[in-house]
Amino acid sequence: MLKSKTICFNLYIFLGTCFSGVVYADSFFNPNLISNIDNEVADLSRFDKGEGQPEGMYSVEIYVNDEYVETKNLIFYESDASSDDTGLLPCIDNKTLTNFGITLTENSKNKSEEVESKDSACENILDKIENSSVKFDFEGQKLFLSIPQIMFKNNVRGFIPPEKWDNGINAFLLNYNFTGRNSKNFKDNVDNNNYFLNLNPGINLGSWRFRNESSWNYASGESKQNKWRNIRTYVQKPIIPLRAELTLGDSFSNGTIFDSLGFRGIKLESDDNMLPDSMRGFAPTIKGIANSNAIVTVKQNGFVIYQISVPPGAFEIKDLYATSSSGNLDVTIKENNGKITQFVVPYSNVPILQREGRLKYELIGGEFRSGADYQDKPNFGQLSLVYGLPYNMTLYGGSQFSNNYQAYAIGLGGNLGTFGAISADVIQANSILPNDEHKKGQSFRLLYAKSINSTGTNFQIMGYRYSTQGYYTLNEVSYKKMAGREIVTDNGIIRDEG
Incomplete structure (x- = not known):
């Protein structure tokens, strides 16, 4: 009988081991320890498992598609749609998204207006932008937004909305260069002193930029002189809606189509500095x-x-x-x-080519100024246009005119794929020379570029300018009438027998 009891006792132990229940242990923090008000204790259940963060406002660095945009105070709210362990989503309004360069569909805007009209905190950005995602790095206080490329109205690298541009601080600038030399001729007891001063003062006031360049020459002795010269003075202002710069005063034309000229007047010119780096110059x-x-x-x-x-x-x-x-x-x-x-995609480039849809322009009105006493200062106007067409082609042309000179230009350039890149243009000029002789002529320009990858060869053939005998530039026809003197230019001799 004793033997039977022993067997039963061992069986009970075995069954208890096999069928024991699963028991989980967990730590617990009594919220009453941080509250001394009855029935008003903090709800810490959200943090029992070490997940989630409290709602509220956080100062976060915002990254859109892994590119830093700005640091901003945002309100975060609890949402089951959160894909990270914070359990939070940000409140981002339409204006902020637009400043990021994101284009919202009408459906998204309507959703936003419906939610904002309610008493709820804010809408779910994931509902507003399809295929988007949000990740909140709480420890680093960084917010990462992943937005489809198609949602960006300015889908180019480095684009910064004009609303974020800064004119800089008001300031006075001064650059100068001073040189001098002193010498003495003991034989004749003569002192020779030579001094040269170059000044470049400037003033920045709001969006206006004032600049001046002046020089002073002083010499004693045989070559005695004391002369102050104002080389040029001008003011500039950016015209942001036109992506252009306005210049008033002394300046130069850019020389893209016609030869570069100095003038005093007004110029409105497109400015590549207002474009992102990724949109400057030509690329297919x-x-x-x-x-x-x-x-x-x-x-x-x-x-x-x-x-x-x-x-x-x-x-x-x-x-x-x-x-x-x-x-x-x-x-x-x-x-x-x-x-x-x-x-x-074959790629070759010549200087005149522009990206598809890009318009470069220059509009000038003023007085021609060469700085030479033997040339007149006629009033003139100039217009230059360069436009990027589809299929990597570029059309350009312009006009230049004064009382005694009219010129018209037209040209076409393109990336021809495996055949390289080429540009060709022609200028028709009608001139009245200093002796009142009327001349007509043409000037042709050709530029070709080709790269051969297999040999690492890159060559350019430049027939920069071929001009007929009757072709003259505005600079050449501006010479004064000088009796009995020949004026030699690059394209021929201008003579006035007086």
């Missing part, structure tokens, strides 16, 4: 189609110069940085399933 537009979320890589001469993630569908790359060298662009599209598509 790359177009393609992605069948899925894909990575597009662009290489030139074996180096990666551009890479971007694109959603399914057609894509367009128009913000390649302009390069000084030519060379084919090798484009690779890598789909999310590993499939790779490759094609080549």
